[in-house]
Amino acid sequence: MAFQLDSKIPEGPLKDKWTEHLFNMKLVNPANKRKFRIIVIGSGLAGGAAAASLGELGYNVDCFCFQDSSRRAHSIAAQGGINAAKNYPNDGDSVRRLFYDTIKGGDYRSREANVYRLAEVANSIIDQCVAQGVPFAREYGGLLDNRSFGGAQVSRTFYARGQTGQQLLIGAYQSLQRQVAKGSVDMHVRTEMLDLVKVDGHAKGIIVRDLVSGEIRRHAADAVLICSGGYGNVFYLSTNAMGSNVTAAMRAFKRGAGFANPCFTQIHPTCIPVSSEHQSKLTLMSESLRNDGRVWVPKKAGDDRAPRDIPEGERDYYLERRYPSFGNLVPRDVASRAAKERCDAGFGVGSTKLAVYLDFSDAINRLGEDVIRARYGNLFQMYEKITAENPYKTPMRIYPAVHYTMGGLWVDYNLQTTVPGLFALGEANFSDHGANRLGASALMQGLADGYFVAPYTVGNYLAEHGCMNADEKVTTDHAAFDEVEKEVRDRLDRLMAIQGERSVDSFHKELGLIMWDNCGMGRTKEGLQKALKEIPKLREEFWKNVRIPGDATSFNPELEKAARVADFLEFGEIMCHDALDREESCGGHFREEHQTAEGEAMRHDDEFAYAAVWEYMGEGKAPEMSKEILEFENVKLTTRSYK
Amino acid sequence: MKITLHVWRQKDANSQGGMKPYEVDGVSKDMSFLEMLDMLNEQLIVQGKEPIAFDHDCREGICGTCSLMINGVAHGPDGSTTTCQLHMRSFKDGDAIHIEPWRSRAFPVVRDLVVDRSSFDRIIQAGGYISINAGNAQDANNLPIAKHSSDLSMDAAACIGCGACVASCPNGSAMLFVAAKIGHLAHVPQGQPERAKRARNMVAQMDAEGFGACSNHYECEAVCPKDIPVNFISEMNKDFMKASLCGDS
Numbered sequence: 002m003a004f005q006l007d008s009k010i011p012e013g014p015l016k017d018k019w020t021e022h023l024f025n026m027k028l029v030n031p032a033n034k035r036k037f038r039i040i041v042i043g044s045g046l047a048g049g050a051a052a053a054s055l056g057e058l059g060y061n062v063d064c065f066c067f068q069d070s071s072r073r074a075h076s077i078a079a080q081g082g083i084n085a086a087k088n089y090p091n092d093g094d095s096v097r098r099l100f101y102d103t104i105k106g107g108d109y110r111s112r113e114a115n116v117y118r119l120a121e122v123a124n125s126i127i128d129q130c131v132a133q134g135v136p137f138a139r140e141y142g143g144l145l146d147n148r149s150f151g152g153a154q155v156s157r158t159f160y161a162r163g164q165t166g167q168q169l170l171i172g173a174y175q176s177l178q179r180q181v182a183k184g185s186v187d188m189h190v191r192t193e194m195l196d197l198v199k200v201d202g203h204a205k206g207i208i209v210r211d212l213v214s215g216e217i218r219r220h221a222a223d224a225v226l227i228c229s230g231g232y233g234n235v236f237y238l239s240t241n242a243m244g245s246n247v248t249a250a251m252r253a254f255k256r257g258a259g260f261a262n263p264c265f266t267q268i269h270p271t272c273i274p275v276s277s278e279h280q281s282k283l284t285l286m287s288e289s290l291r292n293d294g295r296v297w298v299p300k301k302a303g304d305d306r307a308p309r310d311i312p313e314g315e316r317d318y319y320l321e322r323r324y325p326s327f328g329n330l331v332p333r334d335v336a337s338r339a340a341k342e343r344c345d346a347g348f349g350v351g352s353t354k355l356a357v358y359l360d361f362s363d364a365i366n367r368l369g370e371d372v373i374r375a376r377y378g379n380l381f382q383m384y385e386k387i388t389a390e391n392p393y394k395t396p397m398r399i400y401p402a403v404h405y406t407m408g409g410l411w412v413d414y415n416l417q418t419t420v421p422g423l424f425a426l427g428e429a430n431f432s433d434h435g436a437n438r439l440g441a442s443a444l445m446q447g448l449a450d451g452y453f454v455a456p457y458t459v460g461n462y463l464a465e466h467g468c469m470n471a472d473e474k475v476t477t478d479h480a481a482f483d484e485v486e487k488e489v490r491d492r493l494d495r496l497m498a499i500q501g502e503r504s505v506d507s508f509h510k511e512l513g514l515i516m517w518d519n520c521g522m523g524r525t526k527e528g529l530q531k532a533l534k535e536i537p538k539l540r541e542e543f544w545k546n547v548r549i550p551g552d553a554t555s556f557n558p559e560l561e562k563a564a565r566v567a568d569f570l571e572f573g574e575i576m577c578h579d580a581l582d583r584e585e586s587c588g589g590h591f592r593e594e595h596q597t598a599e600g601e602a603m604r605h606d607d608e609f610a611y612a613a614v615w616e617y618m619g620e621g622k623a624p625e626m627s628k629e630i631l632e633f634e635n636v637k638l639t640t641r642s643y644k
Numbered sequence: 645m646k647i648t649l650h651v652w653r654q655k656d657a658n659s660q661g662g663m664k665p666y667e668v669d670g671v672s673k674d675m676s677f678l679e680m681l682d683m684l685n686e687q688l689i690v691q692g693k694e695p696i697a698f699d700h701d702c703r704e705g706i707c708g709t710c711s712l713m714i715n716g717v718a719h720g721p722d723g724s725t726t727t728c729q730l731h732m733r734s735f736k737d738g739d740a741i742h743i744e745p746w747r748s749r750a751f752p753v754v755r756d757l758v759v760d761r762s763s764f765d766r767i768i769q770a771g772g773y774i775s776i777n778a779g780n781a782q783d784a785n786n787l788p789i790a791k792h793s794s795d796l797s798m799d800a801a802a803c804i805g806c807g808a809c810v811a812s813c814p815n816g817s818a819m820l821f822v823a824a825k826i827g828h829l830a831h832v833p834q835g836q837p838e839r840a841k842r843a844r845n846m847v848a849q850m851d852a853e854g855f856g857a858c859s860n861h862y863e864c865e866a867v868c869p870k871d872i873p874v875n876f877i878s879e880m881n882k883d884f885m886k887a888s889l890c891g892d893s
Binding site: 053127244 | 672676678683764785791828834
């Protein structure tokens with residue numbers, strides 16, 4: 002059984018598709034909107050914006066997050082900025098250029114129509130956020146300031162110091178809380194979705210666990226939106242929050258939602274390097290730092306001198322050397338691989354030799370310490386807290402780390418998954434970033450989906466398929482809820498009954514190492530095949546030997562973690578299948594067998610210009626893949642060059 | 645390093661809690677404070693004991709989830725730091741460290757070191773927003789805002805809603821948190837139409853939640869991980885007074 006993938010891309014020229022589609026979509030009249038209930042999983046930029054906007058339109062919304070407040074979703078940690086094609090700096094930007102840069106940056110593995118729409122609505126996001134009171138950085142004349150990010154030669158990134166994600170999320174959070182006060186949104190904090198309920202093939206509700214009381218609850222709705230973020234924590238160490246997980250998406254996958262391009266993972270080039278085995282997470286240093294910082298390693302392998310003692314002539318500014326036109330602002334995948342290449346060749350610095358320098362001394366000499374402090378003060382402070390080194394005086398040491406996942410639930414142009422009535426927004430879907438996301442585009446996509454796409458497309462689904470008669474609506478008494486709730490309870494009981502010897506974290510760390518070594522920055526057929534043997538073994542041991550203290554009927558963070566790690570242990574395998582299957586290198590997916598003589602990624606467009614959509618085939622069976630062929634009518638596929 | 649911990653243990657909101665001692669050996673100075681607690685929990689789990697529950701998520705000082713009174717100081721001894729950013733190099737071998745949850749009537753304990761801060765969300769619901777629906781906005785640059793005002797707004801908006809201000813105030817006051825939100829929106833033109841109503845309603849909700857009043861101890865400013873200054877409280881008082889005397893105009 003393969004998926005019949007209909008991307009539902011509207012007819013017509015690229016620039017008219019969204020406008021036409023907006024007109025052609027069916028509407029729900031204002032009086033009827035309150036007859037519908039919509040579930041939103043997650044309260045980050047995508048979920049928070051969607052829940053608030055749907056509430057504003059008059060729908061009834063149930064929004065869920067596992068955190069103790071909807072203000073804490075991990076969108077909050079995004080530092081550098083958000084893109085839009087306002088062309089305020091008058092440097093030649095346009096919707097078309099933002100579209101082109103995003104398609105090219107994604108190494109031609111995303112869907113043209115979706116990306117164009119993203120570029121089109123991006124400007125409205127900036128307007129919306131300013132109207133909400135988001136304090137974006139401004140020039141002395143009172144107008145908005147822009148800076149540059151990787152993969153673009155224009156300055157189109159809006160920012161709020163180094164806390165852009167926080168400020169945008171607070172904007173969405175405020176709008177969401179306003180709807181909570183009005184009664185249109187019910188916010189369920191410390192509540193985790195553990196399964197999806199379908200009736201006659203359509204998503205009709207979810208089963209959740211109240212993380213404080215342990216109570217298992219049912220929620221019925223007319224549509225379900227998954228906005229639960231990415232799955233980077235499959236690697237254990239990543240820049241994600243500790244609680245970020247794949248559970249909602251994995252549950253949807255098991256209920257029939259296709260999962261697209263799971264192997265497309267973004268390894269961010271500028272993170273604080275791993276220092277010890279006790280490390281629980283990695284911290285990003287914003288890409289914006291590459292506006293003023295220069296990346297280098299010593300020219301001599303194993304040079305142990307302090308960085309300031311290494312004279313200019315003995316430094317290798319390898320990004321400027323290899324990519325003179327983009328220099329330090331090459332896209333993330335390119336910068337990460339270049340750092341790995343230098344370190345693997347023995348030129349790494351610091352005690353572990355798995356680090357390169359990011360040096361601000363030129364910028365400080367040119368602009369003064371005050372200017373650099375105003376631009377990046379909070380990042381420098383964060384760096385100093387973690388490493389006890391002062392980056393104003395000595396270069397930062399940085400190394401790539403898992404940061405973002407471009408893969409996600411497959412969605413059509415309406416952001417609907419292969420399950421009718423089930424939508425996926427933001428990082429949880431796959432559609433806009435291809436094989437590599439450009440900096441400052443995640444915030445843009447999350448908010449685009451939440452404020453300006455889903456509110457219309459979900460309405461269209463409800464107008465076509467929604468049931469307005471209260472007597473005919475699916476309620477939580479439906480047999481489908483009994484069945485799924487029983488499965489959820491059985492699974493938790495099984496977990497609690499194991500009472501083995503090892504902690505959840507010990508399994509998670511072991512899985513993370515398997516994934517990093519074999520499905521990380523460089524991937525080989527041999528390594529992936531090895532991982533596909535190791536992961537099932539580890540999963541088997543987990544289900545025999547994990548120890549979860551406490552009980553399932555009260556607050557139990559170890560049980561929460563165990564349920565998430567159990568899903569990662571299945572999901573890791575799907576990623577490896579996908580990475581093995583894709584016999585090419587593109588964006589963040591680097592198969593070592595497929596590279597040019599200069600070590601750049603080598604795509605095989607004739608064979609792999611498609612989205613790989615994986616389907617769950619049942620317990621113990623390998624997933625099967627269907628293809629959505631990507632058609633490029635508006636850009637020419639070229640080898641990405643940043644030279 | 646070897647550290648002795650005294651940790652508040654409490655089963656749930658209705659149970660009696662108390663301090664319990666723990667020894668942690670092999671602590672490295674490069675560990676974060678929470679990684680030290682992870683290590684202790686790992687030992688407790690393997691020994692078949694109940695691990696210590698504490699709140700945390702982003703572990704990079706921005707989500708506002710982590711908390712902890714560490715030797716009586718919210719977020720520990722380093723200034724401008726959240727607990728997740730605190731590293732063990734701030735302690736020395738043989739130290740005894742007392743760890744308690746946030747202390748406030750308006751933050752009931754969920755378990756051990758985890759508290760319920762939903763009162764903060766309800767204060768925001770009372771008016772901590774600008775009433776604008778998606779789609780209503782004009783072009784962003786149609787509204788120039790002096791850099792100085794925008795910067796002040798950002799200084800206040802940096803609040804992460806962690807609750808350290810409440811936990812360290814002798815009166816359990818949430819005024820720095822509330823003032824930060826009011827200040828964020830009062831320093832930009834978009835916030836003006838609802839400014840008076842916002843101050844009145846948010847302050848009323850703060851009182852209804854059982855937070856105390858400010859009597860100028862400034863403990864909140866001293867522990868705030870984002871260095872939000874107390875002058876936002878004076879500004880809030882001014883807005884509140886004005887709203888009380890003049891109504892919403």
